[in-house]
Amino acid sequence: MSSILAQFPFTEKKDTRSGFGAALTLLGQTNPKVVALTADLAGSLKMNEFAKLFADRFYQVGIAEANMMGIAAGLTIGGYIPFTGTFANFSTGRVYDQIRQSIAYSQKNVKICASHAGLTLGEDGATHQILEDIGMMRMLPNMTVVCPADYNETYAATLAIAEYEGPVYLRFGRPSWPVFMDQVRFPFVLGKANVLVEGCDVTLVATGHMVWKAIEAAEVLRERGLQAEVINVHTIKPLDEEAILASVQKTGCVVTAEEHNMYGGLGEAVSRVLSLYCPSPQEFIAVNDTFGESGTPTQLLTKYGLDSPQIVAAAETAVRRKKTK
Amino acid sequence: MEVKQLQEICTQVRRDIVRMVHGVQSGHPGGSLGCTEFLVGLYFNRLRHRSPVFTMDGQGEDLFFLSNGHISPVFYSVLARSGYFEEAELGTFRKINSRLQGHPTTAEHLPGVRIASGSLGQGLSVGIGAALAKKQNGDPYLVYTLHGDGELQEGQIWEALMFAAANQVDNLIATVDWNGQQIDGSTEQVCDLGDLPAKFQAFGWEIVHVEQGNSMESVLNGLEEAVSKTGQGKPVVILLKTTMGHGVDFMMGSHAWHGIAPNDEQLALALAQNPETLEDY
Structure with a gap:
């Protein structure tokens, strides 16, 4: 593989x-x-x-x-x-x-x-x-x-x-x-999410810089025996509800990842769709309702929980919650 | 159009204003009545527009933007009376499912409206953008905007004033309804505007003074003078001295009638002071 x-x-x-x-x-x-x-x-x-x-x-x-x-x-x-x-x-x-x-x-x-x-x-x-x-x-x-x-x-x-x-x-x-988004394989179409990696255990829905972190996380998850599906949601509104639902109906749980407060962003947009059509365990990778601070981008992403290890942990939690539901 | 004919339109517009506001028991009659001569003079004598034809891009015609959107009653009456839509629609003002929203909007596609306004201070920037587009398009027509004097307390206005002078937006005529009143009292009490002409001058604008903004002759002369100053590298402002509530004696000169509606008795009084000239809607 x-x-x-x-x-x-x-x-x-x-x-x-x-x-x-x-x-x-x-x-x-x-x-x-x-x-x-x-x-x-x-x-x-x-x-x-x-x-x-x-x-x-x-x-x-x-x-x-x-x-x-x-x-x-x-x-x-x-x-x-x-x-x-x-x-x-x-x-x-x-x-x-x-x-x-x-x-x-x-x-x-x-x-x-x-x-x-x-x-x-x-x-x-x-x-x-x-x-x-x-x-x-x-x-x-x-x-x-x-x-x-x-x-x-x-x-x-x-x-x-x-x-x-x-x-x-x-x-x-x-x-x-x-620079990894090959526009031949994954062309940008406004309002259409791109499924970058297919998997059946957990869906990682990410936007912006966090898409790369989700791919890194998917690699680690695979080493640990979990097949993550990675979706790049570049258009947050209107949200590609079909793409998200199709994936979560298959995997049964989701992690959202965004460089944004946990309130108001991609995570809550995805929650709304899931609670309407496919209630499922969801974990949120986002800033925990706080302001940022000075530091390098790498230091900040680590300190505020927006790095790939945190996505991996969130995915494992989501999978556990799915099994105990 | 003769001055007398324009004055007759003003009388009818005043009837429209008080009837609209009375009919829904809400709205802003004071500023609307004060700006009647200006808007009638503009739309029926000066503005080169194509009513009833209305296109959003407005190429090849003069454009007007109402920045102080709360005086929508006078705006709607003048638009209807100049043919953009049926006068009967004035009766829907501020009512459910109406195109005549409390403050003007493009969302309901009312002919004659090109921007939403109501939250103050934004219309001058929009007017500048439209004026720049006219320059880009080689379109020699003009852009007009209207503002309240209290509205000048908004910081965005001064951003726009600075930009327009720095960029020689000389196809723009902004008018300030200088009635000295705002919701909480006189502008002097609330936050004194200071030496307004000196401020506009310091910001690099050409100034036209209209001391009697409720005299049709003065308004027409002021507009003519303003137009003559366009195209010379500077934006133009008309400082239009008006009386809030003009034409309805008990509403005149007080901020009390900024945003309240007359009752039945007050309506009858107001209408008696403004006999029907065109047909009521």
Whole structure:
């Protein structure tokens, strides 16, 4: 039996934000309706290439995120597809009401692109490590929420959301991360989860950076005699309920993994589906309702329980709970 | 259109406002009555629009965004009276299953509305975005926005003011309904706006003063002057001095009528002061 990790060879690590930046540049070439805005974070969002090549379609708004969201909403009225770029914290919590009224309720075709999400932002600490953004965005009617797993998937997602009509929250991050999502084997289709590894004992449902950790965990679980199914849920809303139900009906239990608070994110989204259609034991890999702190991404993921060993332990617990049900 | 004819429309719009608010016993008559001359003058004399035709992208026409969405009664009346939808629909204001929500929205697809507003301070940014889109499209038409003076207490307004000047958004005319009143009292009491003209000037805007915002001649002159200042590298603001509640004597000049409805007796008084000119809805 070949190892699971061998099925996901990677030769390099890249940051997901660079996947966004590269795809945005391509959109600049292919779609004249795409415009981009930033609130003094063009470099951090990897938007400099777009800004240089398409200066007339790039708006530097300054440190004024609320204004940026409103301007983006207004640009859609003239037929443009605005991509806003700032940190996830300033893309959501700081401007929730602007997004709610001027974008989501007003049904404007704005793409809210958010980098430096979650703990893996690292040393900047809790002020910038937003862990509530998925929840806030999920709760908004009309909003689509996308959280890709690596550079390739972020690149593909950026292209895909330009084709979709409606407001989208695209969440990505700062750390270098394995580039493993082969877009030929696992093409990004908005709203369709990808089953990366098939298994029959436990389902691991992960999003964003945690997808790689779930694959690592599946490898360890296999060594311990458990066949884990790994599902990459890059689109958190609308959730691919069919994919999740099909898997959990087979395995009978689930672990969700996300770089987010345990409230409001992927875990609760999956719980809702399961409690409606297929009540099953579920374990949550998520931040335990606390703020983060300064540290390296690796240190933080370990300290806050978001690493592959914790996924392995959670999977074993879920399997035990299934047997004693 | 003659000034006299515009004034007659204003009288009818005032009837619409008090009847709408009375009919559902909720809504905001004060600011609506104060902005009647401005919105009638804009929609019936100045705005180059294509009513009853309405397209969301609004290319090849002037656009208007109401940022202080609570004065929806005057907005809805003016939209209906300028042909965007049947006047009879005004009777559904704030009622269940209506397109005329308490605050304007695009969600119900009411012709004439391009953005939701109600939570204050957002409309100037939206107007700037629409104005930038017009520049991108080579569309020479203008974008208008309307704001309450109390709304200027929102920080987003000042973000937008700074951006518009820095980026020479000169196809934009923002108007401030400077009636000096807000929910909890006068703007001076609540949080003094200070020297408003000096602030706009310091932010790099062209200023047009309309001292009598409830005089149709003054409004038309102000709009003409504002339009003449567009296209010269600066955004334009009209500081429109109005009287809250104008046209209904017992509502005039007080914040008390910001957001309450007249009773039957008060309605009769208000209507008597504004005799029917066009047909009531």
